[in-house]
Amino acid sequence: MISRNKNRDSYPVNPFLIPEQRIKCSPKLLFYICMRFKKIETMSSKMNMNVIMNYGTIYGIVIIAMSLIFYIVGLENDNIAVFFINLFVTIGALYIFMNKYKMEVGAGFISFTTSFRLGILLTFFGGVISAFYNWIFLSFIDPGAIDKAKEKAYESAISNGRSAEQAITELEMAESIMTPIGMTIIALFVFLLLGLIISAIVSAFIKNENPNPFSEEV
Numbered sequence: 001m002i003s004r005n006k007n008r009d010s011y012p013v014n015p016f017l018i019p020e021q022r023i024k025c026s027p028k029l030l031f032y033i034c035m036r037f038k039k040i041e042t043m044s045s046k047m048n049m050n051v052i053m054n055y056g057t058i059y060g061i062v063i064i065a066m067s068l069i070f071y072i073v074g075l076e077n078d079n080i081a082v083f084f085i086n087l088f089v090t091i092g093a094l095y096i097f098m099n100k101y102k103m104e105v106g107a108g109f110i111s112f113t114t115s116f117r118l119g120i121l122l123t124f125f126g127g128v129i130s131a132f133y134n135w136i137f138l139s140f141i142d143p144g145a146i147d148k149a150k151e152k153a154y155e156s157a158i159s160n161g162r163s164a165e166q167a168i169t170e171l172e173m174a175e176s177i178m179t180p181i182g183m184t185i186i187a188l189f190v191f192l193l194l195g196l197i198i199s200a201i202v203s204a205f206i207k208n209e210n211p212n213p214f215s216e217e218v
C-alpha cells in the first residue's frame with residue numbers, strides 16, 4: 001500500500017524544467033545574496049571614489065603648480081593667456097584620467113554618464129584644492145594682487161570708452177566681491193562651469209559602452 005504522506009521532494013525532478021525553476025529560493029538564500037551584492041557594491045564604490053579623489057588631487061596640484069609658474073613669470077594678470085593654458089591643461093588632464101579610469105576600473109568600458117560624472121567630480125576636487133590655494137595666495141602670499149586687479153579693471157574700463165567716473169562707479173559696485181573670499185568663490189564657480197562643459201565634450205569621445213547589459217556599472 002502506497003503512503004499518501006510522501007514528501008514531495010522524493011518525487012523525480014521534472015526534466016523539462018529549466019535549471020532556474022529547479023532551484024528553491026528560500027528567504028534566507030535571497031537575503032544572503034542581497035547582502036553579498038550590497039557588500040561588493042559598497043567596496044567597489046569606496047574604491048572608485050578613492051581613485052577619483054586621487055586623480056582630483058593630482059589635477060589640483062597641477063593647477064597650483066601652473067599658478068605659481070604664472071606668478072613667477074609675471075603672467076598672472078594676463079587673463080587670456082591664463083584662460084587658454086588652463087583650458088588645454090584641463091582638457092588633457094580630464095582625457096588622461098578618464099581613459100585611465102576606463103582601462104583600470106571599467107576594464108576598457110565606460111558609459112557617457114559615468115564618464116561625465118567622473119569629469120565633474122575630478123574638476124570639483126581639483127577646483128576645491130585650487131580654490132583653497134587661491135584664497136591663501138590672495139590673503140597671505142600676495143594681498144596686493146587684488147589692488148592690481150582693480151587697477152587693471154579700471155584701465156580696461158577707460159580703454160573701452162568709459163569715463164573716469166563711470167569706471168570708478170563700476171569698481172565700487174564690484175568692491176564687495178573683490179576680496180579673497182569673493183574672488184575665490186568666483187574662480188571656483190568658473191572652474192566648475194568650465195569642467196562641466198569639458199567633461200561633456202571629452203565624455204562624448206571617450207565613451208565605450210559595455211555590450212554586456214548585466215555588468216556592474218562603475
